[in-house]
Amino acid sequence: MEQTHEYMLTTDEVAAHFDLSPRTVRHHLQLGNLRGAKRNRDWRCRWPDLWAVEKGPTPKGDRAAFYKAPLLSKSGLAAKERISVRTVERWVEQGLPTRNVFGSVRIAEVDAEEWLKWYFGREG
Missing domain, CATH: 3.90.105 (Molybdopterin biosynthesis moea protein, domain 2)
Known part of the structure; x- marks a missing residue:
């Protein structure tokens, strides 16, 4: 609706x-x-x-739809990728884009997917 x-x-x-x-x-x-x-x-x-x-870039145009998806916490991304939270923290230190929400680190799933493709050379 x-x-x-x-x-x-x-x-x-x-x-x-x-x-x-x-x-x-x-x-x-x-x-x-x-x-x-x-x-x-x-x-x-x-x-x-x-x-x-969210203290991150404001989504514009067609990309705005991707940023309406729920944000992931570090533990949420860790569970999704089946890795430790410490690994996610290292990725953040290495440049994984984050969005800070009232002092809590959050990650847009689209940003994580794009960054991980770049970082690991993953194919779509």
Whole structure:
């Protein structure tokens, strides 16, 4: 279902995207660290406002769709790749692109895939 208003993301959807709890998201909305609007007793957010707090490049054009996917934590990427968190931390030190969300390191899956292809010379 296509949303007709720009404040379309619920607190739960934002929490899932950032891999945080809904309570943490509401806290940051109340503090003004994340922009949002109150709708029917709950907060709603826009994608540009989420990307603004991610402390990474703002996705533009066709690439924006890739950045609507949930972000991975270091442990989430480690589980996906079946490696240790320490290996992910080494990759971050070596240049794996990250997005910092309220002090937590998060990784866009598209960035991880592209970087790993480059780093390991993986084929698509």
